[in-house]
Amino acid sequence: MEVTESGCTGGRPCQAVLRKHYARLEKVFSAYAAADKAQSPKKGSKARKEEQATINDAEWGQMLDDAKLIDKMFTLREATMIFVKVNLQDELFHASDQSSFDSAMECTYDEFQLMIGRLVREKVPENGEPFEATLDTYLELILLPTLEKAVKTLKKR
Numbered sequence: 001m002e003v004t005e006s007g008c009t010g011g012r013p014c015q016a017v018l019r020k021h022y023a024r025l026e027k028v029f030s031a032y033a034a035a036d037k038a039q040s041p042k043k044g045s046k047a048r049k050e051e052q053a054t055i056n057d058a059e060w061g062q063m064l065d066d067a068k069l070i071d072k073m074f075t076l077r078e079a080t081m082i083f084v085k086v087n088l089q090d091e092l093f094h095a096s097d098q099s100s101f102d103s104a105m106e107c108t109y110d111e112f113q114l115m116i117g118r119l120v121r122e123k124v125p126e127n128g129e130p131f132e133a134t135l136d137t138y139l140e141l142i143l144l145p146t147l148e149k150a151v152k153t154l155k156k157r
Contacts, residue, residue: 013132018113020136024144029055029112031151032063054106057083060115066150069143074122082118086111116143 018025033055055063060083061076070076087105107115120138127134 013130014117014135017132017136017139018116021139021144024148025113025116025139026109028063028144028147028151029109031154032059035059035062035154054108055112056106057087060107063147063150064119066153067143067146069119069123069146074119078122079119082115082122083107086114086118119143 033053036056036059057080061070061079064070064079065076070079083105087107116139117135120135120143121131123143124134124138
């Protein structure tokens with residue numbers, strides 16, 4: 001993933017960082033993607049499996065709120081903007097294929113990783129070091145431990 005003003009969107013350095021943290025990020029994603037199972041069709045259905053393979057805006061917001069990442073400097077509005085921008089990019093990219101076009105506001109794990117990159121870009125002030133180094137440090141020391149704690153709390157509900 002490459003570094004842009006909005007986080008990782010391509011290029012090897014960011015891909016390597018996200019690959020390093022893949023298992024931990026995927027567990028967080030899966031926990032929150034499954035959070036809407038109460039509203040899902042009956043257990044085992046194809047629709048439910050597809051729903052649990054994506055994260056919606058409410059689940060994204062809940063994850064950030066549970067992890068106490070929403071504050072005066074990074075509001076729910078900014079979190080929603082990250083979600084919408086990533087989802088909109090995907091929708092515009094696939095809009096030419098109207099036969100499989102789905103306007104649902106859901107993001108896949110790949111899109112979730114982009115949202116994480118954008119989140120880190122918003123939460124961490126630029127300090128002159130390469131973004132992939134900032135991403136790695138923030139994921140390792142702050143974001144992943146915080147999100148994993150939030151997942152434990154989510155599972156207790």
